[in-house]
Amino acid sequence: MSEQHPLLSLRGAHFAYPGHPVLKQVDFTLYPGERVAIAGANGAGKSSLLHLLVGLNSLSQGTLTAFGLPVRREDDFRAVRAQAGLLFQDPDDQLFCPTVLEDVTFGPLNLGKNATQARAIAEQVLDQLGLSGFAQRITHKLSGGEKRLVALATVLAMQPRVLLLDEPTNALDKPTERRMTELLLGLPQAMVLISHDAHFVDQLATRAVLLQDGTLQDATLHRHPHLHSHLHIHGTDTSDHSHQDSLDG
Amino acid sequence: MSLPLGLIATDSDSCIHRLDPRLRIVTALGLAMTTLSLGSPLTLVAALLGAVLLTRLARLDWRVLLKRLLLMEGFMLLVLLSLPFTTPGEAWFTIGQLTASQAGGWHALHILLKAHTVVLVLLTLIATIELVTLGHALAHLRVPDKLVHLFLFTVRYIAVLYEEYRRLRLAMKARGFVFTTSRHSWRSIGWLVGMLLVRSLERAERIVAAMRCRGFHGRFYLLDELRWQPADRVAGVLFTLAASLLLIIDRY
Numbered sequence: 001m002s003e004q005h006p007l008l009s010l011r012g013a014h015f016a017y018p019g020h021p022v023l024k025q026v027d028f029t030l031y032p033g034e035r036v037a038i039a040g041a042n043g044a045g046k047s048s049l050l051h052l053l054v055g056l057n058s059l060s061q062g063t064l065t066a067f068g069l070p071v072r073r074e075d076d077f078r079a080v081r082a083q084a085g086l087l088f089q090d091p092d093d094q095l096f097c098p099t100v101l102e103d104v105t106f107g108p109l110n111l112g113k114n115a116t117q118a119r120a121i122a123e124q125v126l127d128q129l130g131l132s133g134f135a136q137r138i139t140h141k142l143s144g145g146e147k148r149l150v151a152l153a154t155v156l157a158m159q160p161r162v163l164l165l166d167e168p169t170n171a172l173d174k175p176t177e178r179r180m181t182e183l184l185l186g187l188p189q190a191m192v193l194i195s196h197d198a199h200f201v202d203q204l205a206t207r208a209v210l211l212q213d214g215t216l217q218d219a220t221l222h223r224h225p226h227l228h229s230h231l232h233i234h235g236t237d238t239s240d241h242s243h244q245d246s247l248d249g
Numbered sequence: 250m251s252l253p254l255g256l257i258a259t260d261s262d263s264c265i266h267r268l269d270p271r272l273r274i275v276t277a278l279g280l281a282m283t284t285l286s287l288g289s290p291l292t293l294v295a296a297l298l299g300a301v302l303l304t305r306l307a308r309l310d311w312r313v314l315l316k317r318l319l320l321m322e323g324f325m326l327l328v329l330l331s332l333p334f335t336t337p338g339e340a341w342f343t344i345g346q347l348t349a350s351q352a353g354g355w356h357a358l359h360i361l362l363k364a365h366t367v368v369l370v371l372l373t374l375i376a377t378i379e380l381v382t383l384g385h386a387l388a389h390l391r392v393p394d395k396l397v398h399l400f401l402f403t404v405r406y407i408a409v410l411y412e413e414y415r416r417l418r419l420a421m422k423a424r425g426f427v428f429t430t431s432r433h434s435w436r437s438i439g440w441l442v443g444m445l446l447v448r449s450l451e452r453a454e455r456i457v458a459a460m461r462c463r464g465f466h467g468r469f470y471l472l473d474e475l476r477w478q479p480a481d482r483v484a485g486v487l488f489t490l491a492a493s494l495l496l497i498i499d500r501y
Contacts (some may be wrong), residue, residue, distance in 0.1 A: 056458045057497055078464065086462045092409050098381035100486040102472055110464030115472055138381065140408050158463060 003042060006031050007162050007190055008053055008084065013062035015045070015052055022048050024214040026062070028155045030162065035191040036200045039219060039233040040211035046194045047089065049211065053192070054081050067161070082111055085160035085189075089167050091147035092140075100126070100142075100150050101135040108160040118157075125157045129183060145176035152183070164192040169200045198231035210235045256374065257313055259379045265307035269481045270378050270386035273446055276488045277374040283492040284366045290355075292499040293362040299491060300369035307373045318365070319374060325361055332357040380404045389475055398469060406452075417441055 008030040015023040022045040030036060038046045049115060051057040053064070057078030064071045066080045088094045097103035104125060105118035113121065126132050129149055134142075155163065168184070169177045181203050184191070195201050195236070201208070202221065210219040210233060217235045258266075259491050263272075304314060335339065336353030343349070378386070384401040388394070421437065428434050457465075 051458070054462055056461070078466070082464055086459075088455065088459050090455070093452065095460045096402065096405055096456050096460065098384065098405060105470075105472055106460075106465075107463035109470040110466065110468075110474075115470070118470075119472065138500050140405055152462065 006065070007067060008192075009062045010053070011065075013052065013064070014060045015048060015057055017048075021214060023052070023211075023216075026214075026216045028209065029215055030190055030192060031054040032161075032190050033206075035193065035204050035206045037205035037208040037221075037233070038211055038216075039194060039208055044211045045214065046211055047166055049216075050086060050166055050192065053164060054084055054086050054228055056086075064073040082158055083160050084162040084164055085155035085158050086164040087152055087155050087166060087168055089170060091144075091151035094154060094201075095139040095142075095147060098137055098138060099135070100131075100137045103150065104135075104141055104153050107154060109235045111158065114139065121157050121159070122153075126154045128156070129153050130179075145172055148172060148176070148180065149183075152180075154189075161189060161242050163187070163189045163191045163193075165191060165195075167194050167196070169195060169197050175203075198233075201233070208233050221240040251261045256380065257317070257376050258307075258309055259377055261308060261377075263306060263308045264480075264484075265303065265373060266377060267480065268484055269477060270382050271390055271475060272477075272481050272485055273374040273378060274383075274390065276485070277370055279492060280370045280374075280488065283495055284370070287363070287495060287499045289499050290358065290362070292495050293359065293366070295498075296495055297362050297366045297369075299495075300366045300373070303373045304369055307377060309373060309377075314369070314372065318368065321364065321368060325364060328360050329357050332360070357397055385471065386475065388471055394469065406428055409452070410445065410449060414441075414445055417444060447500055 008028070010026060010028040013026040013028070014021075015026075026049070028049070038049065040046050050056055052059060053066075055071070055074065066076075067083055069076070069079075071077060071080055080111055095103050097106055101119070101122055103123035105115075108118040108121045109115070123132070123135065126134055129152065131149060131153060133147075134146070134150065137146075139147070139150065152168070155191050163184075165184075169180055172180060177197070177200065181200060183203055191204070193201070193204065205221060207229045208219040208221050209216050213237065219233045222232060222234065280296075280300075284293075287293050287296060333349035333353035333356075334347050336350050336356055338350035338352030341351040341354050367492045375383070381401070381404060384397055386403065387395045387400065418441065421441065426434075426437060428438070
């Protein structure tokens with residue numbers, strides 16, 4: 001089985017913006033079938049970490065191995081980006097083509113598919129996401145929820161093995177959020193997801209990590225007994241947490 | 250939210266709307282050039298009537314057209330008022346110290362007729378094309394890729410930037426900002442513009458990043474194919490005949 005072979009593996013990663021260190025000595029591994037939630041405060045470097053994995057940021061120290069191969073240069077990252085699809089926080093950043101069809105076929109065409117193949121992939125993906133009939137819609141006239149789903153379609157059209165999701169349910173209404181959750185649950189890809197939405201993380205994540213003060217630690221998904229339950233994520237080594245008995249994650 | 254982008258009735262269905270966008274662009278340019286090279290009042294009036302006929306064929310709303318034309322009329326008024334008095338030539342009439350020349354009068358009339366014809370043709374043939382389709386048609390007409398992409402990116406993001414501007418402006422209003430001609434007002438507007446530029450730059454960087462994630466390496470691909478229909482050929486021939494006829498009559 002491929003269980004032993006990680007899809008993505010980051011070792012001893014350091015990353016800094018000019019004059020502002022973000023990640024220190026970060027180790028992160030993603031295995032097939034996993035859906036890992038990254039928790040952490042605003043500005044903790046969660047998005048930076050996702051961007052590192054596809055080479056949009058570059059490591060100042062450390063190594064990245066993706067799909068069994070070491071990744072160093074831009075050329076290496078091109079191959080990685082085809083297999084690790086990043087969904088951006090703001091779909092307006094991702095959808096830049098005039099029509100939905102063009103946007104969804106943009107990736108496959110870049111990967112060397114011809115127009116007919118690209119169109120077939122696009123139609124299949126749109127269909128899979130319940131967006132058939134959207135092909136000729138103008139991207140900037142879509143609603144926020146539709147934009148997010150189409151953005152997901154553009155990523156899936158690359159036929160990636162890993163999905164990197166940067167706040168995929170941010171600013172979605174409840175029905176659209178539910179639809180997004182169901183769609184993601186139905187996908188076979190391993191995922192890394194950033195989300196502040198505890199309910200969403202609860203339904204999707206198989207494991208969680210916590211990014212704090214530039215370091216990454218394993219975390220547990222855990223509940224408090226209330227009239228209804230909330231999901232909270234703490235670092236595993238946090239000694240003083242007051243809800244010890246309710247640990248079930 | 251909608252931007253005043255100058256389009257009219259892009260979604261209505263008429264024999265003009267059904268023509269191939271490439272034909273409409275080429276024809277509009279051809280007819281505009283023809284009109285500009287006409288010299289006699291007779292052919293100019295005929296051309297203007299032709300342009301009016303085109304607006305009828307496209308079933309454009311008169312009120313919308315007149316509104317558009319009004320934007321130009323201020324300038325036209327200036328031309329009408331100034332040209333007769335500033336062009337030397339045989340006297341036409343005199344108001345006090347000012348003498349209008351006949352040559353100037355003709356000149357003003359020419360400009361008036363030509364401007365209206367060209368604007369009506371452009372409004373009918375080009376302003377009725379959806380911007381995205383216009384971009385694609387330009388690409389198919391072998392307009393340089395960079396220009397087409399600049400155009401399409403503008404179309405795609407102008408609304409996003411406008412929305413960003415509107416949000417910032419609303420937030421200013423919410424904090425009691427009223428624009429006056431004070432130093433504070435101008436400085437605040439300066440910051441607003443500066444912030445828009447910074448945000449646009451950052452957005453551009455994020456868009457490029459998102460494009461690279463999807464394997465972008467400097468090339469765009471066109472998906473759609475435009476196909477010439479029999480009606481396009483007929484219309485093309487008709488437009489060419491009409492333009493030629495005008496040019497020939499104009500010569501004699």
